[in-house]
Amino acid sequence: MAQEHNMRRVTAIRNGTVIDHIPSGQAMRVLEMLAVDKSTSVPVSMVMNVPSKKMGTKDIIKVEDRELNQDELNRLALVAPDAQVAIIRAYSVAEKMTIELGDEVTNVVSCTFSNCITTNPREPLAHRLKVMAREPLELRCHYCGRPQDLEELIHNVL
Amino acid sequence: MSGLITMDDLSNEEIMSILDDAERLLPVAEGRTYLPLLQGKILGNLFFEPSTRTRMSFETAMKRLGGDVVNLGDVKTSSVVKGETLYDTIQMVDGYTDIIAMRHPRQGAAQYAQDAARVPILNGGDGAGHHPTQTMLDLFTIRQAHGTLEGLKVILAGDLRYGRTVHSLSHALTRFGCELIFASPELLKMPAEIVNDLTAHGANVTETEELLGSIADADVVYMTRIQKERFADEDEYTKVAGAYKLHASNLEGAKENMIIMHPLPRVDEIHPSVDSTRHARYFQQAFNGVVARMALLCRLLGINVPQKIADGGEA
Numbered sequence: 513m514a515q516e517h518n519m520r521r522v523t524a525i526r527n528g529t530v531i532d533h534i535p536s537g538q539a540m541r542v543l544e545m546l547a548v549d550k551s552t553s554v555p556v557s558m559v560m561n562v563p564s565k566k567m568g569t570k571d572i573i574k575v576e577d578r579e580l581n582q583d584e585l586n587r588l589a590l591v592a593p594d595a596q597v598a599i600i601r602a603y604s605v606a607e608k609m610t611i612e613l614g615d616e617v618t619n620v621v622s623c624t625f626s627n628c629i630t631t632n633p634r635e636p637l638a639h640r641l642k643v644m645a646r647e648p649l650e651l652r653c654h655y656c657g658r659p660q661d662l663e664e665l666i667h668n669v670l
Numbered sequence: 671m672s673g674l675i676t677m678d679d680l681s682n683e684e685i686m687s688i689l690d691d692a693e694r695l696l697p698v699a700e701g702r703t704y705l706p707l708l709q710g711k712i713l714g715n716l717f718f719e720p721s722t723r724t725r726m727s728f729e730t731a732m733k734r735l736g737g738d739v740v741n742l743g744d745v746k747t748s749s750v751v752k753g754e755t756l757y758d759t760i761q762m763v764d765g766y767t768d769i770i771a772m773r774h775p776r777q778g779a780a781q782y783a784q785d786a787a788r789v790p791i792l793n794g795g796d797g798a799g800h801h802p803t804q805t806m807l808d809l810f811t812i813r814q815a816h817g818t819l820e821g822l823k824v825i826l827a828g829d830l831r832y833g834r835t836v837h838s839l840s841h842a843l844t845r846f847g848c849e850l851i852f853a854s855p856e857l858l859k860m861p862a863e864i865v866n867d868l869t870a871h872g873a874n875v876t877e878t879e880e881l882l883g884s885i886a887d888a889d890v891v892y893m894t895r896i897q898k899e900r901f902a903d904e905d906e907y908t909k910v911a912g913a914y915k916l917h918a919s920n921l922e923g924a925k926e927n928m929i930i931m932h933p934l935p936r937v938d939e940i941h942p943s944v945d946s947t948r949h950a951r952y953f954q955q956a957f958n959g960v961v962a963r964m965a966l967l968c969r970l971l972g973i974n975v976p977q978k979i980a981d982g983g984e985a
Contacts, residue, residue, distance in 0.1 A: 623778075625777065627775075627776055627777050627797050627798070628776065628777055628778050629756060629774070629776040629777065629778040629779040629782045629796075630778065630782070631776075632755065632756075632776075634753075634755050635755050635756060635757055635782070636755065636757050637757060637782060637785055637786060653778060654778075654781065655777075655778030655779075655781045655782050655785075656776075656777035656778030656781075656796075656797070656799060657676070657777075657778070657781075657799065658777070659863070
């Protein structure tokens with residue numbers, strides 16, 4: 513029942529991406545990380561804090577006419593590692609994708625420490641953050657070793 | 671072991687084994703024996719910021735072992751000033767040399783260089799990050815004086831906030847079960863994240879603003895320079911710096927074998943009257959930079975020091 517009710521909160525989409533099981537309150541962050549804002553011409557629907565059997569409460573986002581690729585999924589791993597992603601084509605689920613947070617987040621965000629070697633935009637090696645702990649998420653720069661502040665990190669999306 | 675970027679690249683056993691090699695190489699470092707273990711090898715010295723002891727002792731270490739050195743020279747006249755990336759500089763020097771020693775103002779630069787290079791990188795300081803070769807020579811000096819690294823009582827005094835030397839050393843001493851006393855003014859305290867990290871690893875840490883009170887039962891007093899530019903006004907600096915000065919008269923109640931160390935350069939924090947006491951070990955410590963770096967160069971270039979010495983030192 514709860515599931516059906518949640519789905520009715522926003523209309524079904526014809527083509528696009530549904531991101532479900534986003535931790536409650538993280539939907540805005542997900543949109544930021546996907547660079548979905550006013551400049552994005554596609555319609556976006558979002559519900560926050562809806563009941564979830566698995567999570568208690570959760571957020572859901574529907575992005576019309578846009579299919580997320582693997583790189584975009586990798587970005588989500590930082591804020592919604594357990595989110596479930598469905599690609600919708602002609603009102604049906606065409607593809608299901610899950611996000612797995614690996615041991616390292618590569619070329620998704622850059623280190624937040626102002627004196628890190630990677631702050632020179634001309635340096636060509638990959639931006640690498642090591643996953644030190646998952647719950648709560650703790651990341652450290654592979655190069656300078658500094659722990660990363662997740663609030664700041666969101667502004668460093670590559 | 672591809673390079674030495676942080677002390678985490680070495681196990682305690684490896685540290686002890688490298689210090690043993692350093693001990694074996696002492697007569698070579700002192701110029702009493704010639705042992706060309708690194709003949710035909712070239713060290714690239716890449717110092718992107720000023721260095722006296724680290725750069726010179728790497729160069730001396732390489733030459734004492736029959737190897738050669740190429741220097742980046744003054745950064746102001748090198749291709750760095752033209753905007754060359756560290757990646758490109760490393761690609762070039764990697765082709766010229768067998769091993770690279772580097773210091774760079776940016777934190778993480780040594781790891782970055784190691785990821786870009788085929789030859790081993792020895793981190794000679796990266797911003798406020800790590801300085802593991804200094805830690806190795808510090809450990810060598812402590813072991814030379816006390817015969818062990820375990821269970822000693824060590825005071826680290828002065829600027830504990832900005833000094834990468836004391837950060838690396840504290841971590842290493844914790845691994846050997848030393849008791850640490852951090853004596854510094856409030857403004858220059860050891861960063862909380864480091865203290866937390868040390869205590870999480872079982873360190874016995876005491877923080878104090880009082881240096882002289884703990885000297886009586888210390889085994890090592892490690893002094894550092896308090897820099898004037900860290901303070902908003904000169905009066906505050908004069909007041910604070912005055913509390914972290916050692917004079918020979920402060921050492922009367924000290925243990926017989928207590929040693930005083932300093933990464934140098936010193937300004938006023940150790941009075942020249944201390945130089946002639948049995949406790950002064952800072953010039954010996956600077957010399958030990960050569961022997962510790964000799965042992966590290968050999969280790970990273972795959973030279974088995976005891977074996978080579980037994981074979982008569984043929985390169």
